[in-house]
Amino acid sequence: MNSIEYDCFCSFNYKYQLGHTVICPYRKEKCNIVGCDWAGTPSLLLKHIYDNHSSFIINDNVHMNLDLSKLIKNTTVLIIMKYGRAFWITCDFNESYFTIAFNNTPTDVIPDFTTENKFHYTIQLLKPKSIIELTTRLQNSRFKLESYLFTKYINDENLTSLRIQILSRGDFDLLNPPCFACNEKFTSVNDLIHHIKSNHSYETKMSGSVRGQYNDLNKCKPIVFEDVLIWHFLSNFNSYCCIYFLYFPLKPQF
Numbered sequence: 001m002n003s004i005e006y007d008c009f010c011s012f013n014y015k016y017q018l019g020h021t022v023i024c025p026y027r028k029e030k031c032n033i034v035g036c037d038w039a040g041t042p043s044l045l046l047k048h049i050y051d052n053h054s055s056f057i058i059n060d061n062v063h064m065n066l067d068l069s070k071l072i073k074n075t076t077v078l079i080i081m082k083y084g085r086a087f088w089i090t091c092d093f094n095e096s097y098f099t100i101a102f103n104n105t106p107t108d109v110i111p112d113f114t115t116e117n118k119f120h121y122t123i124q125l126l127k128p129k130s131i132i133e134l135t136t137r138l139q140n141s142r143f144k145l146e147s148y149l150f151t152k153y154i155n156d157e158n159l160t161s162l163r164i165q166i167l168s169r170g171d172f173d174l175l176n177p178p179c180f181a182c183n184e185k186f187t188s189v190n191d192l193i194h195h196i197k198s199n200h201s202y203e204t205k206m207s208g209s210v211r212g213q214y215n216d217l218n219k220c221k222p223i224v225f226e227d228v229l230i231w232h233f234l235s236n237f238n239s240y241c242c243i244y245f246l247y248f249p250l251k252p253q254f
Contacts, residue, residue, distance in 0.1 A: 009028060010024050028040070029105050032077055033056060034072050034073070034077055036053070042105075042106060057080070057081060058079070061164070061165040063126065063162065064161070064162055064163075066162045068093055074093050075092045081107075086104060086107050088102070088105070094147070100123060101141060120139060120167045120169065121138040121143070121164065122135065122138075122165040123136050125150070125160055127154065128159050128160070177192045179192060227250050228248065228249055
């Protein structure tokens with residue numbers, strides 16, 4: 001078998017390791033700014049962005065004015081640094097549509113796979129110095145709005161106010177955490193924990209044996225810690241007893 005030449009800067013010669021370029025600390029990453037052909041390692045990408053494209057970096061969940069007259073070929077790329085990633089936000093405006101597309105590049109040497117490509121996006125368009133606004137939430141990576149509708153959020157100076165919030169699925173669930181014991185949803189983690197302690201039996205440790213009876217099958221039991229809630233599921237599937245756990249952080253991940 002011949003070795004595969006991987007698109008990275010390391011000297012290792014792995015054979016048919018398809019995940020190599022995902023986890024290699026020397027993997028090759030590219031800059032997504034329009035007109036920039038830079039490529040390098042994740043840590044150098046982070047330095048490259050701050051040294052050369054700091055004007056494209058915006059704050060998460062903060063309004064900023066987008067000047068539509070300055071879009072390069074009707075397109076611009078904004079950057080949000082969060083969760084050990086560079087989120088590339090491509091805004092495109094033409095006669096038919098205004099679109100916002102998201103993708104991201106891990107900048108950590110070892111990527112965090114627990115949140116990889118599992119994000120919720122909130123987009124708010126606001127006509128500057130006006131009450132006219134549109135807020136939408138996405139579970140995919142593209143927002144699309146007809147141009148004639150988008151013009152409602154543009155002022156006479158060709159500006160629109162844009163706010164983008166990025167949340168991992170875990171942090172998004174913290175906003176409306178569910179109780180898997182009764183399928184009720186809550187508006188805060190504190191309310192969920194209070195509900196569990198008041199209405200359901202629960203554990204406070206995972207060591208030793210876990211109590212359960214046959215009639216507990218197809219049910220779940222919460223295990224409450226200071227910074228994490230673990231749902232312990234007992235499931236009866238094809239005459240087999242399946243045990244699995246769902247990890248739910250009680251504090252934001254960022």
